Amino acid sequence: EPEVTQTPSHQVTQMGQEVILRCVPISNHLYFYWYRQILGQKVEFLVSFYNNEISEKSEIFDDQFSVERPDGSNFTLKIRSTKLEDSAMYFCASSPSGGRLSQFFGPGTRLTVL
């Protein structure tokens, strides 16, 4: 069964460093998302992406964040200058289309900022 994959599973970085989190959505899906979950808290929406552009973003998704689909398969989240409060689990999700179809989540990348 096709699934969303994410790499790395765990990323440790120093405050102020740039990180790139990578995702490979399910191949025939058209809508892509990033969410984050701070330890012990609920899952929060960051950004959605369709047709090679951002379709919606939350107030969390400030100028230090960016997303890219550099080729036909990868979908990346870049954090330019990490802060301690960026430590969280980051989930990529994809959806084939709108309507009733669900968003399928990847296994997540745990980001630890020291």
Place this chain on the structure above:
Amino acid sequence: AQKITQTQPGMFVQEKEAVTLDCTYDTSDPSYGLFWYKQPSSGEMIFLIYQGSYDQQNATEGRYSLNFQKARKSANLVISASQLGDSAMYFCAMREGQGGSEKLVFGKGTKLTVNP
């Protein structure tokens, strides 16, 4: 105001019994979707079940069913015949509006523990 409210931080159930996890939602949009996800201790988010606002019947997927009461704005998850592997966090989520770009808004989750 919270869009999704899960009032049970933790629930316990005996193996093989049924359990209901509560979820209420708040929206003025007539078109919306409600989702339940399971998050085991390993951290991944597993899609369980979906209910559309215009669906006439309650959704069912195997041992999972959704008790959808539109007038009360509730979408409770019922797990029948609980298994030890059902122990996990369970999140209720909502998507408002049509189309595919809308975000999911999650509740704070309920931690379910299944006792042998």
